[in-house]
Amino acid sequence: MEYLVMLPGPTNVPNRVMNAMLAPVINHRSEDFRVLYRSIIEKTQKLFQTQSDVILLSSSGTGAVESSVVNLIRKGDKVVIPVNGEFSTRLADLIDSWGGQSIRIESPYGENPSYDEFEEVFDEHKDIKALYVVYNETSTGTTIRYMDKLGDLCGRKNAFYIADSVSILGGDELPVDKWNIDICVTASQKAIAAPPGVSPISVSPKAKKYIQENPAPILYFNLKRYFKYYSEHFETPFTPALPLCYAYDEALNLIFEEGLENRIKRHRKCADAFYEGLGAMGLTPYAKPDARSNVVIAVNYLEGVDDKKFRDLLSNEFKVLVAGGFGNLKGRVFRIGSMGEVNKYHVVRTLSAIESAFRMMGIDVPSGSINKAISKLN
Amino acid sequence: MEYLVMLPGPTNVPNRVMNAMLAPVINHRSEDFRVLYRSIIEKTQKLFQTQSDVILLSSSGTGAVESSVVNLIRKGDKVVIPVNGEFSTRLADLIDSWGGQSIRIESPYGENPSYDEFEEVFDEHKDIKALYVVYNETSTGTTIRYMDKLGDLCGRKNAFYIADSVSILGGDELPVDKWNIDICVTASQKAIAAPPGVSPISVSPKAKKYIQENPAPILYFNLKRYFKYYSEHFETPFTPALPLCYAYDEALNLIFEEGLENRIKRHRKCADAFYEGLGAMGLTPYAKPDARSNVVIAVNYLEGVDDKKFRDLLSNEFKVLVAGGFGNLKGRVFRIGSMGEVNKYHVVRTLSAIESAFRMMGIDVPSGSINKAISKLN
Known part of the structure; x- marks a missing residue:
């Protein structure tokens, strides 16, 4: 099924x-593989x-993501990282366990720190080796909207700039060179819409030199081995x-047939439609307005809704899969991946299933969500 | 094609x-995944x-293989490892670069050390943490035939026993518990005959305790994370x-439909057939007789045969893929993987293509190889 x-x-x-x-x-x-691999590399660039x-x-x-840490970070290196969710916490912990010294800019889950906080941290510490940023925090549905300014900052301060873009690349803006990103990491099974198991990573000349x-x-x-084998x-x-x-x-191939710009636009429209439709049902996003993701929609449960029961209904009766919350958010939110091939049909079917599931659970959500969502899609 | x-x-x-x-x-x-993963784990056991x-x-x-090192070896740990090929060298280098102290039992490529050398090393060093053995050295086509005795030795000396069985498990004897192996590692795309990209590993209670x-x-x-998520x-x-x-x-599923014992017998027969057929063509195995593998057949080139030309002929004209040599053996040997689904048709078609390719290159190898090979398959 x-x-x-x-x-x-x-x-x-x-x-x-x-x-x-x-x-x-x-x-x-x-040569058979070399042809395939060169094709992959060129398209990924x-x-x-x-x-x-x-x-x-x-x-x-x-x-x-780990490869970006173990190749770049050495004992005692100072690494700035904003922490406001499961994945940024895990990354900061990895940096520390690997011997780095994380300088965490913490903010409440669902919110991003202000850009000024980064300036302050860089002013306070003169010897920062790298800034790691989880561009889209999958656990909370938040996206950092000043990635370009952080790139400028790293350029001025001569720090490496690493973007964990696992859940967003292909679904939102991410011009790696323009934003001065030294290492950018993503994965096949998110906005790229391939099966899981391979993960591309880009490495700037400056980072490559350090790694070599x-x-x-x-x-x-x-x-270093990958550079050698490729060259x-x-x-x-x-x-x-x-x-x-x-x-x-x-x-x-599919991405470039559609066009990257069109694809990003489609993601934005679908996300808008989800936020609009869910709002019409009386549901609220977990993320603060200026931090809301276009690829992962984290939604607060209405009072008294049981996470397992709701998601089991969606899965068993409607064959629609959405994710639960991570860690502290378990049972408090559900998360919709609005990424990859996401289209009008996906949005409509998902909203319809959510609405029906709530009604089956005796929660009389307002009607009209689908019309409101569709209004955002045209 | x-x-x-x-x-x-x-x-x-x-x-x-x-x-x-x-x-x-x-x-x-x-639950969909849990059912699949439990099935995988039980069958892998x-x-x-x-x-x-x-x-x-x-x-x-x-x-x-790397996971067996980074989870078990700590700075200064003494690790015994026989080294006689590309993969055992790489593993010993990894142990050292990770901070361990490899004690290498070196032997010429194509040969194995004697069991007594292990006894001697263990007698000389009282504080050996682990013995790592590449059970089948893919670069030279050699297999160590006293894995059971090494397990006894590790048991007596209280050392961890790790078997890199990447290229052999499923194609030759490997009763992990009976042989007292603490960590056994293999990969999907060798004798198991699945596509590449997943790799199973077993961890004894003793090794698990250490790792946790x-x-x-x-x-x-x-x-440790994998244990936690699984339990x-x-x-x-x-x-x-x-x-x-x-x-x-x-x-x-296919392995157990055939039966593991039958599968191992089939591998042995096909290897015997390859050695017999190649010998009839006047070719010699790279490995010494008591070290010859039943899954990887490394064959010395006849004087003057160009590796690239030969393998290109096999690949382009006969659509048969064999591998070249690694490192120092590049151009000196070719290697046949006699593993996974290998059967009579594979043996016959491969030998026939090799014989024809040599003749196309003007090398008049003796006839009769296929009949001789078939005699070993009945």
Whole structure:
């Protein structure tokens, strides 16, 4: 049974992308693979809007984010990181456990710090090695809207700028070079709409130089090895997850057939429609207005609604998958992934299922949400 | 165009396994996934012949091998490791770069050290933390045939025993518990005949206790997190490579439909047939007789044969893929993966293509290889 997958990753994967996985097995040390890998790299550079080196790791997004830490951060390095959700907390903890010294700019979940707080921290500490930012915090449905200014700041302060863009790249603005991002990380199964298991990462010349001169004590996520294998052979150092490479390549084809700008516009419209429709049902987003994500919609439960019962109804009766909350937010919010292939039908079917599920649970939400949502889609 | 994939991984993947990747996208935080993952874990335990905890990592085999190092080895730990090929060298280097102190039992490529050398090293050093063994060295086509005795030794000396079984598990004997192996690592795309990208690993209660009491400073390969997520939720801590999980599960089904014992016998017979047939052509295995692998056949080139030309002929004209040599062996050997689904047809077609390719290159190898090979298959 097929679900409508409105999760914040994995998302609905188009049939063309699924079927690409059935391409015959090839030798990953052969011209067959080199052709595929070069195609992937070139299209990924276009998607990232970067001239920098790009690598495709065979791991989830977490692995790719980790590679940005273990290759760049050394014992005692000061690392600034805004923390306001599950993923930014986990990243800050990783930086510390790896030996770095995180300087956390904390803000309440659902809100972002002001840009000025970053200026202040950089003024206070003269020796900041890097700024790590979770561009879209999947646990709370918040997006930081001054990524460009943070890039300028890092440029002025000579700090590396790393954007964890796992849940957003392909669904919102992200011109990597223009924003001065040194390392940008995403994953296949979010706004790119491929199956999970491969994760692209871009590395600026400045970050590449550092990584090559300071090799990391690890192997699988050792970016220096990936640079070497790519420049010498157009290959990956370790066996790639071949079917997922094919699928990812096809997903990139779909992105450029639609056009990146159109795709970002579509995501914005669908998000607007969700916020509008959910609002008409009397539901409120978890995120503050200026922090609301266009790819992950975190929604506060109405008083007394049981998370498991609600999501089981959606899944079992309507075949619509949405996610629950993480950590402290478990039971308090549900989250809609409005990403990848998301379209009018997805929005309408999801809102309709949510409305019906609430009614089945005896909660008489107002009507009209779907018309209001559709008004945002035209 | 489909190749006959006689690589030492990836191998030919049966259609049933390929098609399993097309299963609909599910939520990896739902009962749908838990059912799949429990099925995978239980079958993997059966395949490994272990009662220990098993984890499926979404990475290549290298990543899983690395997880055994970063979770178990700490600064200054003494680690014994036999080194006689590309993969054992790389593993020993990783142990050192991670902070361990490798004690290398070196032997010429193509040969194994004697068991007595291990006894001697353990007698000389009283504080050995672990013994790492590459059970099958893919770069040279050698297999260590006293893995059971090494397990006894580790038991007596209270050292952890880690078997890098990436290229052999499912194609040769490997009763993990009986052989006293603490951590056993393999990968999906070798003798298991699934696509590349997921890698199972077993961890004995003793190793698990150590890992839980000494958490590693990394995230994606942090086995403690995998134990926790499995015991609490039957889930993985990070998004798994879903299509590859489905494929791996189906590959395990095929293994047990055939029967593990039958499968190992089939691998032995096919290897015997390859050695016999290649010998009849006047070719010699790279590995010494007592070290020869049943899953990877490394073959010395005849004088004057150009590696690239030969393998290009095989690939372009006969659609048969074999691998070249690694590092120092580049141009000196070719390697046949005799693993996974390998059968009589694979052996015959591969030998026939090799014989024809040599003749096309003007090398008049003796006839009769195929009949001799077939005699070993009945």
